[in-house]
Amino acid sequence: MENGQVEISTCPFFAMSVYRDKRKVKSSKFKQSESILLVLFLLPTFFFIVIAQFYPLLYSVYISFTKWSLVKWKPIGFIGLFNYQQVLQDTLFKHAAKISLLFACIATPVELIIGFLLAYMVIGERKIIRITRSILIIPMTIAPVAVGTMWRMLLNTRAGLVNYLLQGIGITGPNWLATPLTAFLSILMVDIWQWTPFAMIIFVAALSSLPPDLFSAAQIDGASRWQILRYIISPLIAPITILVILFRFIDSILVIDIIYTTTYGGPGFSTNVITFHIYKQALKYFNVTYAAAASWILQIFCLSVAIVLLAYSGKLQEKF
Amino acid sequence: MKKIYPKEKGWGSVFSLIRAIVIILGTSAVLLPFIYLFLNSIKPEFEFLSIPPRLLPSRIVMKYYSSLLTPESETLSFLYNSLIVTSATTILAVLAGALAGYSLSHFRFSSKIIAIAVFSILLVRFYPKITTIIPYFILMKKFHLLDTLVSIIIAHVSITLPFVVLLMMSFFRDIPRSVEESAKLDGCNVWQVFCKIALPLSTPGLATSAVLTAIISWNEFLIASSLASVNAKTLPIAVSAFITDKGILWGPMSAMTASIVVPIVLFTLLLQKYLVRGLTLGAIK
Numbered sequence: 001m002e003n004g005q006v007e008i009s010t011c012p013f014f015a016m017s018v019y020r021d022k023r024k025v026k027s028s029k030f031k032q033s034e035s036i037l038l039v040l041f042l043l044p045t046f047f048f049i050v051i052a053q054f055y056p057l058l059y060s061v062y063i064s065f066t067k068w069s070l071v072k073w074k075p076i077g078f079i080g081l082f083n084y085q086q087v088l089q090d091t092l093f094k095h096a097a098k099i100s101l102l103f104a105c106i107a108t109p110v111e112l113i114i115g116f117l118l119a120y121m122v123i124g125e126r127k128i129i130r131i132t133r134s135i136l137i138i139p140m141t142i143a144p145v146a147v148g149t150m151w152r153m154l155l156n157t158r159a160g161l162v163n164y165l166l167q168g169i170g171i172t173g174p175n176w177l178a179t180p181l182t183a184f185l186s187i188l189m190v191d192i193w194q195w196t197p198f199a200m201i202i203f204v205a206a207l208s209s210l211p212p213d214l215f216s217a218a219q220i221d222g223a224s225r226w227q228i229l230r231y232i233i234s235p236l237i238a239p240i241t242i243l244v245i246l247f248r249f250i251d252s253i254l255v256i257d258i259i260y261t262t263t264y265g266g267p268g269f270s271t272n273v274i275t276f277h278i279y280k281q282a283l284k285y286f287n288v289t290y291a292a293a294a295s296w297i298l299q300i301f302c303l304s305v306a307i308v309l310l311a312y313s314g315k316l317q318e319k320f
Numbered sequence: 321m322k323k324i325y326p327k328e329k330g331w332g333s334v335f336s337l338i339r340a341i342v343i344i345l346g347t348s349a350v351l352l353p354f355i356y357l358f359l360n361s362i363k364p365e366f367e368f369l370s371i372p373p374r375l376l377p378s379r380i381v382m383k384y385y386s387s388l389l390t391p392e393s394e395t396l397s398f399l400y401n402s403l404i405v406t407s408a409t410t411i412l413a414v415l416a417g418a419l420a421g422y423s424l425s426h427f428r429f430s431s432k433i434i435a436i437a438v439f440s441i442l443l444v445r446f447y448p449k450i451t452t453i454i455p456y457f458i459l460m461k462k463f464h465l466l467d468t469l470v471s472i473i474i475a476h477v478s479i480t481l482p483f484v485v486l487l488m489m490s491f492f493r494d495i496p497r498s499v500e501e502s503a504k505l506d507g508c509n510v511w512q513v514f515c516k517i518a519l520p521l522s523t524p525g526l527a528t529s530a531v532l533t534a535i536i537s538w539n540e541f542l543i544a545s546s547l548a549s550v551n552a553k554t555l556p557i558a559v560s561a562f563i564t565d566k567g568i569l570w571g572p573m574s575a576m577t578a579s580i581v582v583p584i585v586l587f588t589l590l591l592q593k594y595l596v597r598g599l600t601l602g603a604i605k
């Protein structure tokens with residue numbers, strides 16, 4: 001942390017290190033009254049998590065199997081898997097799922113690659129480098145909603161900065177948000193602009209934590225920069241790379257704020273991503289049980305991706 | 321750290337050139353949109369759509385900012401709501417999170433229980449928040465808390481708490497046990513050890529948690545927009561409202577967006593030290 005240096009221990013790996021921790025430090029023995037006090041310490045957290053996470057999660061499973069009365073505003077009777085059937089037969093849902101998958105499959109690798117290149121360039125302790133790093137992380141800290149409105153102006157056909165710059169190199173820019181393909185490219189661009197810094201910052205942490213001796217040894221052995229990158233750095237940061245992929249993939253599947261403020265799912269349904277689809281079903285058409293079922297399909301998908309990638313990353317890490 | 325860039329003949333200078341270009345390109349890609357936004361917010365109306373487009377304003381107008389401050393625009397009440405939600409969320413999440421983090425790092429839970437706790441905390445990061453929004457909406461309706469700041473604060477605390485707990489656990493584990501042991505020998509009970517020893521020794525952790533929580537809460541849109549309809553609207557909701565209008569209201573939209581962005585940009589630049597640690601753990605959302 002000193003001098004803006006980042007420690008690797010702060011990365012999500014921490015969670016796994018806790019898991020593997022064999023509790024080397026024996027906790028001191030507490031008197032019974034003190035143990036009770038320590039358990040009481042957990043209560044506030046328990047309260048918030050139960051009220052706003054566990055209960056809603058369980059309730060949404062429950063209503064996904066019921067028929068909903070809009071008049072009484074509560075479930076009226078079980079209908080089994082009917083809602084799930086309805087969701088899976090819905091062409092709009094399938095379309096939204098496709099759009100989201102495509103979006104995530106393009107955005108994730110692009111962010112990963114640019115993020116790594118940037119990270120590789122901005123490692124170091126010189127003041128200018130540190131300032132550059134601070135500037136580069138700004139996009140990911142500002143509100144996605146604001147990023148959306150900002151890009152709506154930047155992408156404006158006549159007065160937007162993007163087309164203005166394109167004009168400068170002799171290209172007539174398209175009407176970005178008005179045709180399906182360019183609208184899709186636009187939201188990709190916005191997502192990449194906002195979240196590449198995330199990949200960068202994790203890679204900066206990972207690269208900074210590598211032992212410097214390794215590089216001087218390799219250098220003495222006559223390894224070139226490319227060889228060091230290819231044979232030493234990349235295997236060492238492989239586990240963290242998997243985590244970056246995991247974070248970025250899930251977050252791009254769940255993107256909604258920037259869609260809301262740039263294209264609102266349009267034109268037509270060309271940028272109607274999955275979370276936005278569910279959001280509209282739930283809060284615009286009050287199709288509550290449909291939304292619950294759809295969100296659980298999404299839920300199961302996300303959690304399986306998360307578990308698989310976390311396990312894979314853990315396995316890679318164990319090798320070293 | 322220098323060792324990562326081995327000194328090579330020829331390559332070295334080419335590499336520093338590439339490096340300089342990448343850094344210039346990267347920072348301008350980040351900064352230009354902000355400069356453009358700021359220029360838009362002080363540009364006279366007729367200049368937005370002039371042909372060819374004019375980037376630099378011919379004169380500076382502050383009317384969009386001053387119109388945000390008039391009573392009709394309601395921006396002040398959005399700002400007020402955002403400030404209340406953000407500060408309450410930060411205080412509650414850091415307090416509750418510090419307590420839980422201390423308990424998890426000190427009590428003799430079996431390591432299985434800890435692993436389960438940590439794992440479920442991590443999973444909160446990965447599941448679609450949209451799943452909980454509808455049931456939470458229904459629950460708040462039952463409690464007659466819809467469209468209140470309380471409902472938003474509780475939700476925000478619940479999504480930020482997991483990160484705070486993880487962060488604080490890592491900080492409390494770094495405190496040498498001997499310090500706490502000797503305090504206990506001097507007759508302090510758990511509560512006193514927590515308040516007088518553990519908390520003061522982990523102020524960087526508290527600061528990191530607070531910065532992270534404040535940013536997440538200030539930016540959060542999805543949950544707030546589902547709960548607030550009239551009275552409890554926060555700034556992100558006000559910003560998002562510009563989408564429903566036909567066409568773009570350039571001036572007001574720029575001024576509004578600038579006012580939600582500027583505090584966070586300053587925050588980022590000033591508190592970078594704490595922020596980076598939180599970001600790499602919390603993977604901010």
